[in-house]
Amino acid sequence: MSCHDIGRGMNSVVRTTVTLMDEGKISKEAAKTIISCCAKSVNWCDGNEGEAIDYISKCMCGRCMKIVPEGGKLYSVYDVSRDFPDYYHLDDYLATNGLCEECFDIYLEERSGDKTAGEKQRKYIEEHCRPEDYTSTGEYEDNNNGYPWVNYTLA
Numbered sequence: 001m002s003c004h005d006i007g008r009g010m011n012s013v014v015r016t017t018v019t020l021m022d023e024g025k026i027s028k029e030a031a032k033t034i035i036s037c038c039a040k041s042v043n044w045c046d047g048n049e050g051e052a053i054d055y056i057s058k059c060m061c062g063r064c065m066k067i068v069p070e071g072g073k074l075y076s077v078y079d080v081s082r083d084f085p086d087y088y089h090l091d092d093y094l095a096t097n098g099l100c101e102e103c104f105d106i107y108l109e110e111r112s113g114d115k116t117a118g119e120k121q122r123k124y125i126e127e128h129c130r131p132e133d134y135t136s137t138g139e140y141e142d143n144n145n146g147y148p149w150v151n152y153t154l155a
């Protein structure tokens, strides 16, 4: 099995977890914990952490778990400047690396103690990234990293 298979497999777990959360069968906090675990389960294998959360990474905030409407801002903590305090652990306390504008500002202040960190880093991202890198699609991915979803119905 390749690392890409692991990423796609975890993304399938993420999709099911989000479906259960949306149906009210599990709590938001439980979903956050499971999704964070799915991303980390690829063991920081380059790129596959992204595959593991592909279902939600372009539309859902990894802190409040809300869908950011299409065209809204969704900033990745990976895109902040590398000299940000504890840069390599910024995603440790989130379900995914993408955050809505409100959560981005709150979270970066929590991590740095600087009230203006969010505003400064949003500007940095907008100067260094393409608009599509920090803009929500507003919807879940309709494929698993380019492969069709496999659906099962439990007996």
Ligand SMILES: [Zn+2]
Pocket: 061, 062, 063, 064, 065, 066, 099, 100, 101, 102, 103, 104
């Ligand atoms: Zn949020």
